[in-house]
Amino acid sequence: MQKVWKIPLLLCLCWLLAGCENYPKDPNDTLAQVTGGTLVVGYSENPPWVTLGPNGHPGGVEADLVRGFAKTIQAQITWKRDTEQNLLEELEEKKLHLVLAGLTDDSPWKSKISFTRPYLEQGKKKHVFGVVMGENAFVTKLEKYLHQKEDSLKTRYGHATPQ
Amino acid sequence: MQPLNSFEYPEELKPAFEKAKRLEWITIFYLISAAALMFFTMGNSQAMKTAWFEDALSLTPSISFLIASRVFHKKPNKDFPYGYHRVVSIAYLCSSLALFAVGAFLIIDSSMTLIKQEHPTIGIAVIFGHEIWLGYVMMAALVYGSVPPVILGHMKLPLAKQLHEKNLFTDAEMNKADWMTGLAAILGIAGIGLGFWWADAVAALIISLDIIKDGFTNLKQAVFDLMDEQPKTVEEQKKDPLLDKIDALLKKQDWVKEHVFRMREEGHVYLGEAYVVPTSDEDLVENLNQLGEEVEDLSWRIEEFVIMPVREIPETTGEK
Numbered sequence: 001m002q003k004v005w006k007i008p009l010l011l012c013l014c015w016l017l018a019g020c021e022n023y024p025k026d027p028n029d030t031l032a033q034v035t036g037g038t039l040v041v042g043y044s045e046n047p048p049w050v051t052l053g054p055n056g057h058p059g060g061v062e063a064d065l066v067r068g069f070a071k072t073i074q075a076q077i078t079w080k081r082d083t084e085q086n087l088l089e090e091l092e093e094k095k096l097h098l099v100l101a102g103l104t105d106d107s108p109w110k111s112k113i114s115f116t117r118p119y120l121e122q123g124k125k126k127h128v129f130g131v132v133m134g135e136n137a138f139v140t141k142l143e144k145y146l147h148q149k150e151d152s153l154k155t156r157y158g159h160a161t162p163q
Numbered sequence: 164m165q166p167l168n169s170f171e172y173p174e175e176l177k178p179a180f181e182k183a184k185r186l187e188w189i190t191i192f193y194l195i196s197a198a199a200l201m202f203f204t205m206g207n208s209q210a211m212k213t214a215w216f217e218d219a220l221s222l223t224p225s226i227s228f229l230i231a232s233r234v235f236h237k238k239p240n241k242d243f244p245y246g247y248h249r250v251v252s253i254a255y256l257c258s259s260l261a262l263f264a265v266g267a268f269l270i271i272d273s274s275m276t277l278i279k280q281e282h283p284t285i286g287i288a289v290i291f292g293h294e295i296w297l298g299y300v301m302m303a304a305l306v307y308g309s310v311p312p313v314i315l316g317h318m319k320l321p322l323a324k325q326l327h328e329k330n331l332f333t334d335a336e337m338n339k340a341d342w343m344t345g346l347a348a349i350l351g352i353a354g355i356g357l358g359f360w361w362a363d364a365v366a367a368l369i370i371s372l373d374i375i376k377d378g379f380t381n382l383k384q385a386v387f388d389l390m391d392e393q394p395k396t397v398e399e400q401k402k403d404p405l406l407d408k409i410d411a412l413l414k415k416q417d418w419v420k421e422h423v424f425r426m427r428e429e430g431h432v433y434l435g436e437a438y439v440v441p442t443s444d445e446d447l448v449e450n451l452n453q454l455g456e457e458v459e460d461l462s463w464r465i466e467e468f469v470i471m472p473v474r475e476i477p478e479t480t481g482e483k
Contacts (some may be wrong), residue, residue, distance in 0.1 A: 024355065024357075025356065027358045133284050134284050136358075
């Protein structure tokens, strides 16, 4: 029994050494595809997080954040407007990369889809994005970007809901 | 009715018993801390959840041992004329049933994850301002949860054999096997990092198979104990060699023409009776008394041995 266990351990060490450069990886290579490519983002108005601008493009805190993130990976954004329900269903089917709808981490959708770690905490409300499940390189990249923005977001919106 | 002798452990075993109790308290506090750490880091990992369950569960043998240890040494009384020894067997049944049930639950749970193809999402954690992949934090928590129990397990094993304590033995075996659970979960998380979403659920499945195997072996033994199976050694589950010694002792008596005897296990101690066909009635009471004492002196585990003189061996007894 003891010898059998050494084999996966050795394999694991080899993998770890070989895979150090881009770790964690995506099962479906999402990050590689969107970098320099297209980020498909669903949005549903929920002011002030997501608003509908005068020219038909989304605005608000979350849309601005995603534009900033897309810039860091040289990605174009394809916006898709729908109800929160429909968007989250499409996210579950992996048709979208991200969903912006002013979601908080106590959403009942938590068990069906994945959220990012909170980019902003307002008292008990923890604001998150809906994100495609299990694409860990992509999620990690996005969360790192959001973490860099955390301080400035906190000073602007940390205490009260912005109007 | 004369109540049974009240002691559980002889003087020379009392330090070992005290040490076992101390180790179990350490185990409990340690496991709670490990389980808490895992709970806060587990995120979406199925293997981590399974390992957490196992850790929380491995508390049951320790707790049932400590509860039983407050009860089993009580003196027999009018209401419980055979004493409280059997509480140990009941504690053993409880902990093995818990183990078995959770093993079954976890197998279903991780199979569902595989069938539904749920891809676990593991992002980053921010610790003291540093961005770290949460998977690494999980691995660290798993290492904390896996290494010390192995040491505790190794310390408990010899005590369990000495004290003839099955709860403690189960506990020690589970502690010793903990590193396998930890390693499987670490491999699962490492697998997620490499882009194999299924690695985590497969690791969880392996862990749960191990849990259910432990659960089944122990549950079977616990039920057999309560059904008065012949006493077996704690570590190998073989017929206790003490039984052969008793048989040899009975055979040696020149005033005994034929004999049968049977023994059962009540927690740590054995109770039993023998039917003997004496060659003559001369000095019978004296002989019976002396033989009874000799048998009880063979080991501290023989709590009571009743010898019944008969004209003919009754057919209902097992051991000849």
